[in-house]
């Protein structure tokens with residue numbers, strides 16, 4: 371059966387028909403669906419037996435992918451990296467966690483993707499005024515810091531603390547991030563790479579000296595804080611999107627060359643935020659930089675955004691719907707039923723801790739049978 375399934379998936383790919391879930395008219399329809407969950411740092415800090423029990427629950431609920439948190443707060447959860455120091459909490463808890471976690475996921479018939487949670491974000495600190503560091507990367511390369519139009523060095527969030535970002539424009543930032551991702555895929559046998567925060571912090575980033583210089587050179591006009599809704603603001607935004615396209619093109623080329631057959635997926639903005647973050651992921655899909663986009667549809671009602679998304683991305687696009695379990699079980703189940711009704715490529719559930727108490731019901735009522743992922747990987 372596994373070989374047959376592989377054959378059908380190959381047929382789908384070979385025929386260029388990406389209109390899932392049903393493939394090919396002459397072959398027996400084979401349904402595939404991505405059913406993944408983001409495994410957060412909190413669950414990764416639990417005792418090994420508890421974490422393994424959680425993997426059992428994922429498997430029992432017929433999930434088929436786990437996105438393992440690798441790059442966070444300026445660190446990595448991997449031991450022995452040459453590109454990033456290991457996250458101190460993980461070093462103290464279980465330094466070798468990734469060595470057993472990846473096979474533990476795969477043995478349960480699920481794909482393990484390396485989730486690069488922070489992307490261009492370079493550091494987190496509860497209070498930047500009390501912390502002299504900007505994180506390992508920016509401390510070594512302070513010229514790569516992303517600045518807003520007023521020269522602020524970090525984004526302050528009243529609930530979560532302070533976030534520093536690398537300049538998403540600078541080719542040197544691109545190189546550093548691509549090296550981290552390439553190394554991650556080399557050290558452990560992940561089934562895929564899951565990007566996150568490949569974007570600008572806000573719509574008034576980045577105003578660092580590199581961006582000012584490059585904008586003047588490429589656009590023939592000085593970079594200013596353009597008023598929202600004006601032609602100048604639109605031009606700036608298109609320019610920012612172009613910078614991220616350049617990053618994605620380079621990243622994709624490196625990962626395809628060094629890790630052939632490993633899909634690249636990305637947590638991305640829902641349609642209404644694509645412009646603010648300059649994250650035109652539709653283009654990344656169209657260019658083949660991405661194998662699947664996971665728009666974070668963290669809304670109480672998905673109807674309007676789902677319509678916009680399908681209009682813009684097209685019916686056959688590899689779109690995996692990011693759903694927010696933190697909105698509660700009733701909402702999540704309603705959204706899953708709604709999307710099952712229209713037929714979608716897959717789901718990515720945010721996040722392991724929030725969804726855990728709902729897994730039994732999800733397995734019983736929605737994901738009633740195991741299913742292979744269209745992104746490949748181990749199959750039952």
Ligand SMILES: [Zn+2]
Nearest residue numbers: 537576578581
């Ligand atoms: Zn910049």
